[in-house]
Amino acid sequence: MNRIVKKTQLSENVFRMTINAPQIAEKREAGQFVVIMTEEKGERIPLTIVDSDRDEGTVTIIFQVVGKTTMCLAAMKKGEDLFAVLGPLGMPTEMEDFGTSVVVGGGVGIGVAYPIIKALKEAGNKVIAIIGARTKDILILEDEIREVCDRLIVSTDDGSYGVHGFVTDVLKDLIDSGETINRAFAIGPVPMMKFLCEVTRPYNIKTIVSLNPIMVDATGMCGACRVSVGGKTKFACVDGPEFNGHDVDFNLLMNRLRMYNVEEEEARKGCKCHE
Amino acid sequence: MSKKEKIPRQMMPEQDPKVRSTNFDEVPLGYTEEQAVLEAKRCIQCKKPTCVTGCPVDVDIPGFIKLIAERNFTGAARRIKGTNSLPAICGRVCPQESQCEELCILGKKGEPVAIGRLERFAADYERNADAVQVPDIPASSGKKVAVVGSGPAGLTIAGDLVKFGHKVTIFEGLHKSGGVLIYGIPEFRLPKDIVDAEISYLEKMGVEVVTNVVIGRGKTVDDLLDEGFDAVFLGVGAGAPVFMNIPGENLSGIYSANEYLTRSNLMKAYRFPEYDTPIARGKNVAVLGAGNVTMDSARTALRLGADNVTVVYRRTEVEMPARAEEVHHAKEEGVQFKLLTNPVEYIGDENGWVKGMKCIQMKLGEPDDSGRRRPVPIEGSEFVIDVDMVVVAIGTNANPVIPVTTPGLETNRWGYIVVDEETGKTSREGIYAGGDIVTGSATVILAMGAAKKTARAINEYLK
């Protein structure tokens, strides 16, 4: 039923997959995600819906191989079926014409940023996208994003492509250049989001982040995904995954993401998908 | 007659506590045929059986017990199924001591008939003998009903509605059907094969089960009505976890019971790494609360290798809501109890993992709304318990997904759906509800009882 209809490798560890899921394609909005299981004994993992096609009845995901489940997913081929796909989940991105919006995506977070950029543009915003990666070879979606934004700035940590530096520096330079920014979005690894929020905080630019805590059911039933926002506990799967970054307790999120490091390593070693 | 009464209540053989606290196999092993017949012979076949008035679904108790005494075990199972479609489950998890067995006449002077154990025996016998028969389904009424949620309420109503000739589709949010029976109650108390068997029985009767669809996210209840379902039944349970909102509650190592049990039962984390989902294996575990959920979590923690598992409860043993049998089993297995104790704060280590739980001593004061004496803190009595894992099992709330996305659906101030008690009718035409989403967290058999009434009401509505 949830057949993989297309699979491409975007960089060494990042893949794009298009999956047959007509009911999800029909209803999804930017900012929402799916939960997938590759097989019955597998884990339920959340992945952002990067794009959808209502006519074809498909959704697209982009994922980075980090552990057992994503390894197994990467080993699956076009024509194979996923064991389970559930969605759309989470609250859609709060969307309106804010004026000028800046979306910063780092690493595989560029995939998560793409639907937001697209939706902001459709809502009438002037959209400036800043995308960054450690090095040129692992930068993804440059062409796709260039097509749907007003201005694109690319950076690499090692200077192998685009601006030499971190996305935080690029954002700071952009703000200092006098560009009025009405809304910012920061999506990527947790430390990156944390530092981006520190860049925008002094300027009072509301900055939305997309949080990626560990989830189990992703329907509000278990509380695994709890995050602290403005001192209040929220369930990222139903209250989020997007929150006002200036209120988020990033250290808590980082601690909770490490909860199963030992077990994840064990699972990875036991993975037989590539044999 | 006098000879009959001399037969003692038959004990059910159980796994030895030392052995069973290290495995997830079922604890009680079931009656042998001889034991079942002996136990059945204890029933004096009352003309006005009081036991039946204690059963929320009116099982013909003397009737099925007589059939067991006559060694017609399959017949007994079918007799029960006349009113209770899930006897193998109810025989295991019903709180019989406060329902049917409490009112058994023999209980007045001695021990009541072991109705639950006999019910379980008959149902297991039928299933193991492959004697389960799919009933004849009447000609199609041409009507379609959508059932949201596949817990005991949803499964029961689905079975009843197909027997009335309606087409039924169950929508379940998780990847596996059964509700709390699958994700909450552990294998050692309710083997999942039994739940799976019940679901495949429904499928054989023609019920369609669609998993991985959360109604209200994507497709809404109104979409179902627009798509041509003539009625919708909401059996979505009371799924949202309650936390205490005390400092440090988000530290790593602190679980809601829902998360802990879902990882272990639904995702089979107790079989990690054969299954991919991990679960923390705490050495010093505290479990908060005192209901069935608390006992299930505590006994799961023991089986996952904890050295110390302590139930921490703010009242005393008398007020504990868990079934007596569950508390007894937990104690036998080595679960400790710290009563009149309430956590006030958690202490974390440098990695944000819980290492201590600060508690305060309580005493019982005046009775509260529920009639139970209210626990009040004793000032200055704080102390710290060393823990590396905590399971918060202090109750659940209504999950807001359905009410929020179904305009005009009336809920009470706790978020539970308001229905007419006799029919399960909600404030919206064609929408019915039953089970925990109406009553708050209750029991399997009450959810089934509500579903049965509502099935009849929906059948009337569709005529």
Ligand SMILES: Cc1cc2nc3c(=O)[nH]c(=O)nc-3n(C[C@H](O)[C@H](O)[C@H](O)COP(=O)(O)OP(=O)(O)OC[C@H]3O[C@@H](n4cnc5c(N)ncnc54)[C@H](O)[C@@H]3O)c2cc1C
């Ligand atoms: C709302 C949301 C959207 C996401 N979108 C994307 C996306 O579009 N692309 C992408 O590559 N990644 C995304 N992620 C992260 C992705 O879910 C994890 O990388 C994935 O679960 C890792 O699973 P694994 O078994 O391969 O690795 P594991 O070995 O299990 O874990 C590796 C890392 O992933 C984290 N993780 C493990 N299990 C989960 C889980 N069940 N839920 C969340 N995080 C987990 C761990 O903290 C660890 O840091 C998203 C996460 C969330 C919550």
Ligand SMILES: Cc1cc2nc3c(=O)[nH]c(=O)nc-3n(C[C@H](O)[C@H](O)[C@H](O)COP(=O)(O)OP(=O)(O)OC[C@H]3O[C@@H](n4cnc5c(N)ncnc54)[C@H](O)[C@@H]3O)c2cc1C
């Ligand atoms: C750990 C534990 C132990 C228990 N022990 C006992 C016991 O020993 N004896 C006893 O009698 N009772 C016990 N109970 C209580 C009993 O299990 C419940 O009262 C009963 O399961 C309620 O049935 P239900 O059908 O209303 O809901 P549930 O069993 O909660 O099922 C609801 C189902 O609906 C699904 N759902 C929710 N929202 C949606 C949606 N929007 N779309 C699609 N699907 C949805 C859920 O995933 C779930 O599968 C226990 C409960 C727990 C948690």
Ligand code: SF4
């Ligand atoms: S269904 Fe429950 S209450 Fe009714 S007879 Fe069976 S065990 Fe007793």
Ligand code: SF4
């Ligand atoms: S009350 Fe007890 S003895 Fe009488 S019929 Fe019921 S089970 Fe039998």
Ligand code: FES
């Ligand atoms: S993942 Fe279970 S509540 Fe969010």
